[in-house]
Amino acid sequence: MDSLASKLTTLTEQAFSALGLPVEHARVAVSGQAESAQFQCNGAMPSAKAAKKNPRQIAEEVIAKLQELDSEGVFASLSVGGPGFINMVVKPSFAEAYLRDLLADAGQGVPVLSSGETVMLDYGGPNVAKAMHVGHLRSSIIGDALRRMMLATGYKAIGDVHLGDWGTPMGQIISELELRHPDWVYFDARFSGAYPKDSPVSMADLEEIYPLASKACKEDEARADKARQATADLQNGRAGYRALWHHFVYVSVTGMKKNFDALGVHFDLWKGEGSVHELIAPMVEKLKAQGLAREDDGALVIDVAFEGDKKEMPPLILYKRDGAVMYGTTDLATLVDRMQENKPSKIIYVVDQRQGLHFEQVFRAARKGGIVPESAELTHAGFGTMNGPDGKPFKTRAGGVMKLEDLIAMGVEKARERLKEAKLAEDMSAAEKEDIAHTVAIAAIKFADLQNNRVADYVFDLDRMTAFEGKTGPYLLYQAVRINSLLKKAAEQGFTPGETFVLPETDISLALILGELPDQIALALKNYTPHVLCDYAFKLAQAFSSFYGSCHILSEPDEALRGSRLALCALTARHLRVILSLLGIAIPERM
């Protein structure tokens, strides 16, 4: 399904082509000046220089050609504005026909942007043995939204959680446990039997142990050496350590799933850094054989700097002095794995901006080593940090890192209060109320995050995002629920939405905005910027509210107009449902 504007672009392309003007300038966009036009084409101005003509004159010629080509009566008016803008107003009948097709579209207005290309998205990235914290929120929310958008537009999208499970922290915990419990069978190097099935440590134990171990290593070099050795031994396959590590992963993933379920974030793959361990040695051998890997100060590295580089580009370390690998190595091996297993045409990393240099190094190494061909896109879709209302990195009142589950609980508590204040959901059961509070809280948190430009830092202000007024998730839920309630009420009176439209002056503005959906989705995906869809959802909800305020629907005596208005309601509701589901936001039945 194309947008309304792209239908018009098809016409202007014909006109441009007939006049010998470059068709790439023929694009029609929604007008920035709603008073003077609905749509505009700016192509006369850039075409003017090459054609050696006055841009206004070109615009006039395009308009004349458009009128000549317009046998179906699309345009109500065409005019030249300013230095050469081609302003367009369409006839209601054109918009009416378009909406009829849109309503009948099997794809619900979602454009098809790919015929099944495989794309992999790397997001979430929680660490084993550590509680998930607010730092994981953005990656999870943005990554999942992009996955949903790509899946809906025809890609074979695969989300991979990419656990942080193979680095130094693992060795720090193992060595800490060995110091505390030297008698455990996991530390008996001569033991060759089966290790216990159940984990000797709980998630709570790990959360307590890790910070202590990490601190001890920072303060004591000998202690740090012990941890380094344990990391290397784990990676090199020491059986007891591996057994213990499997327990860590298991208990951690159980906790993570609870968080991701609460957020409504989905993954297709639960692989981690450790999953690709077997691929590392052959990969490194190949890099050596290619003459790309070299030894440097005891470590094995691959140079990724180029001749014309402006910035310093340190080599990527494959093996540390102590023989252990770092996340650059596992990231590279993960690319080997992905190219072998999934052959994606795009791999998108939704990871903190601060990792920019790291990904540049990994991508360069992957290209150099022939691991990823130039034809496959590698993108680091980075995001800014989440700050508190004071503009500084988000912390608890005590100054510590806030756990994700605590943050979600705070959001739910806030949503509960707001519902009570607004005297909403009063007639419902306690369980249903709780359900709605949760849905509202997640919508608030997700929308607040997604509506910000991905690359910029953003201020996380729970009071503001759960406020039930203005540009918030709850406002959108309210609009969606309100429309559904209206449609239900209409059905009770025996009124059903029509299949055709009648668009008087009062209804045209909403109709035109409904016709933007396909472009908005494509634009959001083009630069991996979900905030475009947030903006659009809000604009649509506002346009609906305005329409709703000025047109009384159920009391409309004209049957055709009433049916058309109900269809506008149904289409708006469907758009909101589609957009919010692309963003990963659920809508309650009622509230």
Next chain:
RNA sequence: GAUCCCGUAGCUCAACCGGAUAGAGCAACUGCCUUCUAAGCAGUAGGUUGCAGGUUCGAGUCCUGCCGGGAUCGCCA
């Protein structure tokens, strides 16, 4: 020190490939609930887009230089 990102209304943020008079929300002010959910709608006010140059028909957007903030720069992730 080098490199990258950011700087737009009092606050939080938009602005599609460079397009017309830079838009929303919050806060403030004025109206609107005996009809479909007022968590809403209509309206008012609020700007030298950090500063100075440049490129061109046209610059918040591109280029150069400054100022301010953040981040990164080899054995953590």
